[in-house]
Amino acid sequence: DTGVSQDPRHKITKRGQNVTFRCDPISEHNRLYWYRQTLGQGPEFLTYFQNEAQLEKSRLLSDRFSAERPKGSFSTLEIQRTEQGDSAMYLCASSLETDIQETQYFGPGTRLLVL
Amino acid sequence: GESVGLHLPTLSVQEGDNSIINCAYSNSASDYFIWYKQESGKGPQFIIDIRSNMDKRQGQRVTVLLNKTVKHLSLQIAATQPGDSAVYFCADPPVGGSTLGRLYFGRGTQLTVWP
Numbered sequence: 760d761t762g763v764s765q766d767p768r769h770k771i772t773k774r775g776q777n778v779t780f781r782c783d784p785i786s787e788h789n790r791l792y793w794y795r796q797t798l799g800q801g802p803e804f805l806t807y808f809q810n811e812a813q814l815e816k817s818r819l820l821s822d823r824f825s826a827e828r829p830k831g832s833f834s835t836l837e838i839q840r841t842e843q844g845d846s847a848m849y850l851c852a853s854s855l856e857t858d859i860q861e862t863q864y865f866g867p868g869t870r871l872l873v874l
Numbered sequence: 875g876e877s878v879g880l881h882l883p884t885l886s887v888q889e890g891d892n893s894i895i896n897c898a899y900s901n902s903a904s905d906y907f908i909w910y911k912q913e914s915g916k917g918p919q920f921i922i923d924i925r926s927n928m929d930k931r932q933g934q935r936v937t938v939l940l941n942k943t944v945k946h947l948s949l950q951i952a953a954t955q956p957g958d959s960a961v962y963f964c965a966d967p968p969v970g971g972s973t974l975g976r977l978y979f980g981r982g983t984q985l986t987v988w989p
Contacts, residue, residue, distance in 0.1 A: 801982050
C-alpha cells in the first residue's frame, strides 16, 4: 500500500452515462497525476495538478474528461457521455516536489468497463 | 520522454535464477529513468531509479545498469522469487533535464517465475 487511495476500485457503466472517480493522494504530496492504462500497455499520462492548479493536460484528455483538485488535496476525474473506448484502468499518482528528484507513488487504480 | 521501449514482452525464469529485463530509449537527452513493478490488479510500484551521471545503481536484490552509448538500460533481479512475478516498466520524465512532471512508460515486460 503506497498511501494513495482510489475510489471506486471497479466501475461498470452503460455507454452514455457519466462517471466520476476519486483519488486521495499521500497527505503531504503537492503533485497529483492521472494516467490511463489499457490492457497490455503502459500507463499514459492524462493530466496533473500542482496543489489546486491543473498545470498540464494531455491531448488524450478529450472535452468529455474533466479533472479537479479544488482544495489541493483529493482529486476527481469525471468522464461524461462514456464510450466503450473509455474502458481502461484509471490510475492516480502523487508526489512531493523536491529540488532533487520526484518519485510518483501510484494508487491501485479504478477499472472502468463501459458496456 | 516518449522514448522508452522494452525489448521483450514476456520473460520466464526459474525461481532462484537471475532475471534481466531490458529497456531501450531513443532520446539522448533523457537523463533520468525509473523502473516500476506492476502486479496484477495493482498500480505500478516504484523499484529503483537512475540518473544519467551514473552507470549503475543497486538496491535490494535489484541492480539497474545504464549504457548511454547505446541508449540502453537494464533491470537485474537477483535470486528471482515467485513474488517478483509482475509486469515491469521503465519510465522517463519529459525531455528537458527535469526529474519532475509526467512519466512516459514503455510497454512493459511480463516476468513469470516458475518453481
